[in-house]
Amino acid sequence: MDDEQLADLHKFLADHHRRLAREAVLDVVQHYHADLAQRLADEAALIFRRTAIAQRLREGEQRKKDELE
Template sequence: MSMTDEQLAEMHKLLADYHRRLAREAAIDVTQQYHADLAQRLADEAALIPRRTAIVQRLHERERQERDNGE
């Protein structure tokens, strides 16, 4: 069962929030920085999912058009 883009983005956002909370609760600076960095990467990834999906859709459409024009 595959996830929709919205579900995938939401999962990344939830993970980002979770790691932000872990960063706030971390007693060791290294652990705090790790969770803060991971939270930011997950949030960045969530923001890019719709853009990447649109790019892939355009590429598939272009391939389909090239295939149709070549036949």
């Protein structure tokens, strides 16, 4: 699964939990689904950034390894 698919999955799940929050009768259930939806949306927004950071770290480690050889 690539980053775009993963972000789409998180967005889909966030929308799903927002719908569940709107349909929930109990306040505690509404808050749970709303909070979960927000966390999933936040994660979706960070996926590309985290991938870029991980790639830069891998490249830095590879450069260090190449310099030692």
